[in-house]
Amino acid sequence: MRAIKREVPKLSVITDVCNCEYTSHGHCGKVVDGEVENDTSVEWLAAAAVSHARAGADIVAPSDMMDGRVAGIRKALDAAGFSNIPIMSYAAKFASGFYGPFREAADSTPQFGDRRSYQMDPANAREAMREIELDLEEGADIIMVKPALPYLDLIRMARDRFDVPVAAYQVSGEFSMIVAAARNGWVDQERVMMETLTSIRRAGAGIILTYFAKDAARLL
Numbered sequence: 001m002r003a004i005k006r007e008v009p010k011l012s013v014i015t016d017v018c019n020c021e022y023t024s025h026g027h028c029g030k031v032v033d034g035e036v037e038n039d040t041s042v043e044w045l046a047a048a049a050v051s052h053a054r055a056g057a058d059i060v061a062p063s064d065m066m067d068g069r070v071a072g073i074r075k076a077l078d079a080a081g082f083s084n085i086p087i088m089s090y091a092a093k094f095a096s097g098f099y100g101p102f103r104e105a106a107d108s109t110p111q112f113g114d115r116r117s118y119q120m121d122p123a124n125a126r127e128a129m130r131e132i133e134l135d136l137e138e139g140a141d142i143i144m145v146k147p148a149l150p151y152l153d154l155i156r157m158a159r160d161r162f163d164v165p166v167a168a169y170q171v172s173g174e175f176s177m178i179v180a181a182a183r184n185g186w187v188d189q190e191r192v193m194m195e196t197l198t199s200i201r202r203a204g205a206g207i208i209l210t211y212f213a214k215d216a217a218r219l220l
C-alpha cells in the first residue's frame with residue numbers, strides 16, 4: 001500500500017479487512033472448539049483496520065460478517081486518530097457458490113465446515129436489509145451487496161431504502177463464467193461484461209467492485 005501511494009498518490013486505496021487470509025483453518029475469525037468466536041475476531045479486525053489506515057488506506061472494507069465489527073473498527077479508528085477514514089461494509093454478503101475461483105486462488109477455502117454460520121442465506125432478502133441497517137447504525141459509510149448479479153433485486157432494495165452509497169461486488173465466479181464462456185466462443189466477452197456491469201449500475205450500485213475494472217475502464 002505504501003508503495004502504491006508513493007507511485008500513484010492520487011489513487012484511492014480500499015483494503016479488505018478480514019482474518020481468513022491469515023488463519024490456518026481459513027475461517028474469518030478465531031476458532032474455539034470448532035466455532036468462530038465473534039468478539040475476539042472483532043478485536044483482531046479492529047487492529048487490522050488501524051494498521052491499514054496507518055499504511056495509507058483511504059477506505060477500509062470489513063468483509064468478515066462478524067457481529068459488531070463495524071462499531072469495533074469505527075471505535076478503534078477514531079481512537080487512533082483516523083476518524084476521517086470511511087468504512088465500506090460488506091453488509092449483505094451471501095453464502096454463495098460464486099466465490100469458488102477466488103478461494104482457490106487465495107487458498108482460503110475453510111479447512112472444515114463453511115462460512116454459512118456468519119454469511120447470509122441467499123433466500124432471505126429481509127435479513128439482508130436488516131444486516132445493512134445494523135451496519136449503518138454501527139457507523140458504516142458505504143454498504144455493499146456481494147455477489148452482484150444474482151442479487152440485483154437487493155441492490156435495488158438497498159438503494160431505495162438507504163441514503164448512503166451502495167457498492168456491489170461482481171465476484172470471481174461471475175467474472176470467470178463470462179471469461180470461460182467467451183473462451184469457448186459462446187459469448188462476446190466485452191459485450192457481456194458491459195451488459196452485466198450496466199445491469200448492476202441500473203439496479204442502483206454507485207460503486208462496482210469487479211475483476212473487469214481495468215477492461216471496463218478502458219472501454220468507458
Ligand SMILES: [Zn+2]
Nearest residue numbers: 018020028064
Ligand atoms: Zn474472511
